Amino acid sequence: MPVPLRPGDRVALLTSxxxxxxMNAGLRAxxxxxxxxxxxxxxxxxxxxxxxxxxxxALDMRALDEACRRGGTLLGSARSKEFxxxxxxxxxxxxxxxxxxxxxxxxxxxxxxxxxxxLAGTPGADGNELRVGGVPASIDNDIGCTTLAIGxxxxxxxxxxxxxxxxxxxxxxxxxxxIEVMGRDCGYLAMAAGIAAAADAVLFREGKxxxxxxxxQVMRAIEAAxxxxxxxxxxxxxxxxxxxxxxxxxxxxxxERIRARGMEVDTRVTVLGHVVRGxxxxxxxxxxxxxxxxxxxxxxxxxxxxxxxxxxGPGQARSVCAYDHHVTLWPLGEVLAETERMHSGDSAAVQxxxxxxxxxxxxxxx
Numbered sequence: 523m524p525v526p527l528r529p530g531d532r533v534a535l536l537t538s539x540x541x542x543x544x545m546n547a548g549l550r551a552x553x554x555x556x557x558x559x560x561x562x563x564x565x566x567x568x569x570x571x572x573x574x575x576x577x578x579x580a581l582d583m584r585a586l587d588e589a590c591r592r593g594g595t596l597l598g599s600a601r602s603k604e605f606x607x608x609x610x611x612x613x614x615x616x617x618x619x620x621x622x623x624x625x626x627x628x629x630x631x632x633x634x635x636x637x638x639x640x641l642a643g644t645p646g647a648d649g650n651e652l653r654v655g656g657v658p659a660s661i662d663n664d665i666g667c668t669t670l671a672i673g674x675x676x677x678x679x680x681x682x683x684x685x686x687x688x689x690x691x692x693x694x695x696x697x698x699x700x701i702e703v704m705g706r707d708c709g710y711l712a713m714a715a716g717i718a719a720a721a722d723a724v725l726f727r728e729g730k731x732x733x734x735x736x737x738x739q740v741m742r743a744i745e746a747a748x749x750x751x752x753x754x755x756x757x758x759x760x761x762x763x764x765x766x767x768x769x770x771x772x773x774x775x776x777x778e779r780i781r782a783r784g785m786e787v788d789t790r791v792t793v794l795g796h797v798v799r800g801x802x803x804x805x806x807x808x809x810x811x812x813x814x815x816x817x818x819x820x821x822x823x824x825x826x827x828x829x830x831x832x833x834x835g836p837g838q839a840r841s842v843c844a845y846d847h848h849v850t851l852w853p854l855g856e857v858l859a860e861t862e863r864m865h866s867g868d869s870a871a872v873q874x875x876x877x878x879x880x881x882x883x884x885x886x887x888x
Contacts, residue, residue, distance in 0.1 A: 524825025525650045529560030532647060533625035533822060534578055537595040538569035538634035542659040542673025543803035545629050546589040546596050548811035552627055552657075553581045555819040564621070568598040569630075570605040570637050576617040590808065593676070593800045595629075605637060615644050622647035625822045627815075629672070631660035632861050635830060639854040642828055655818045656830035656854060659811075661799055664708030666860025666869065667852040669835025672814065675806045677704070677798045678715050684794055685719035685758060692756035695788065698744055698776075702769045702793040705762040707865045708872075711798070712762035713879050722747060722757045722886055727764035728867050728876050736767050737775045743886065744780070744787060755787070769793060817845035830857045 527533070533556055537545050549565070556563040567577040589596040604610035618626070624646040628638040635656045646652040658665040661677035681703050692699050701721075705711045709726025716724030723743040725736055740759055747757045761769060769791045780787045803811070810833060818831045821843065832850045834842050840850045863869040867876075 524827070526825045527561060527624055527653065527823050528648065530562060531624040532562045532564060532622055533627060533819070534564045534566050534621065534623050535581070535597065536566040536569060536573060536626060536628050537597050537599050537659070538628060538630040538637060539599060539601075540631065540660065541594045541599055541799060542661050542671070543593040543676035543799075543801055544672040544807035544811035545659050546586065546592060546594070547803060547808040548629055548657055548659065548672060548815035549581075549596060550586040550590045551812035552815040552819045553583065553586055555816045556823070557583075559819070559823045561625075561823065565597045568600040569602065569634075570610075570614065571600040571602040572598070573617055574602070574605060574610055574613040576620055578621050591802060593802060599630075606640070611640055614641065618644055618652060619647075623652060624648045624650075625653040625655070627655045627657065627818055627822060629657045629659045629815075631658070631662070631665060631671070632858070635665070635854060635861075636858055639828065639858060651827060653822045653825060653827040654854075655822050655826065656857070657811075657814050657818050658830060658832065661711065662705050662708045663710040664861065664864055665857065666864055667830065667850070667857045668832030669838070670810060670833045672807060672811045673799075673803070674710070675810070676801060676804045677711055678718065679804055680798050680801055681711060681715040681760075681794065682719045684792075684797070685715065685721065685760070688792060689719075689756065689758060692758060696755040698757040698759065698787055698789045700740075700759045700761055700769055700773055700789065700791045702761050702763055702791070704795070704798045706764050709762040709764060710875065712760050713875055716760040717882065719758065719760065721760045723759045723883075724879060724886070725759065725761040725765050726879070727762055727766070728872055729879070730867070733767050733775065736765065736772065737779060739883070740772070740776050741779050744776075744785070748785070748787075813846050814849060817843060817849040820845045821851060826851065828854045830854055832857075
């Protein structure tokens with residue numbers, strides 16, 4: 523049975539991995555809810571590296587109020603090669619004991635949640651096991667057991683705005699633009715933004731196409747655009763960075779096909795890169811982060827451990843938790859296993875996305 527935390531127990535908040543718009547809103551909600559529950563809430567600086575070094579500090583509520591309007595993370599984040607090692611995790615456990623922590627709440631993606639899972643069995647200051655919870659934050663939306671992660675909505679809006687701006691110059695100069703967006707192991711951003719931005723073609727890793735098949739798809743989009751009534755001659759192709767064919771190489775191969783067919787088409791490549799990750803969080807991301815973090819803090823207070831909060835969506839069989847009618851609690855081990863299936867393409871959720879995009883592909887050419 524879960525052993526609840528007691529008033530005055532210490533809980534630390536940690537952000538790790540790539541930053542995501544909305545992390546600060548989540549930190550603010552967790553700090554305020556934890557304080558209201560009578561807990562002492564601290565912040566860990568610079569992720570697991572800061573945890574190993576014992577860099578914990580009191581949280582300034584006024585600073586969190588201001589930071590929730592901004593992207594990034596007030597606590598900072600850092601990659602650590604040492605933490606995944608037995609020596610690194612031993613250092614983290616020593617720091618946890620020295621800081622007298624009873625709970626730890628981690629905001630981040632797959633690697634961050636794996637780090638939280640690795641701390642299973644760590645003794646807490648109250649004599650019980652350290653309560654460890656996770657909050658999904660990744661603009662790629664590549665975390666299992668949650669319909670959405672913090673930062674996805676903002677990133678998608680950033681992509682759509684950039685595509686709208688690029689479309690203006692594409693239309694003016696009758697050009698084809700290949701727009702590369704983030705998404706190393708998951709093409710969700712490219713898929714969703716492609717539809718929202720009225721792209722002519724969407725390329726994503728899960729499509730498992732050969733280089734020639736990718737070029738064929740782009741050429742079909744270009745030829746369809748030129749054949750449209752009224753002579754529309756601008757094309758937007760959204761490509762996820764996870765597609766193994768490099769964007770410049772793709773441009774070169776498309777240009778060779780264009781020349782061979784005697785077409786007058788000018789192509790350009792735009793890599794949005796880390797622009798997609800930054801910026802003020804959307805209203806939805808602020809609300810999502812606040813609701814997930816609030817539920818996670820309440821679950822920690824009630825003694826739950828080794829869990830991640832997820833945003834419930836269609837097709838999920840798990841019942842919502844007692845803290846929010848749209849939030850579910852998942853064992854971290856199950857989350858990591860489903861995330862691995864997502865990255866390999868074996869997840870039912872990923873397969874459904876791919877089927878939907880294949881059905882949409884022919885519609886994009888019209």
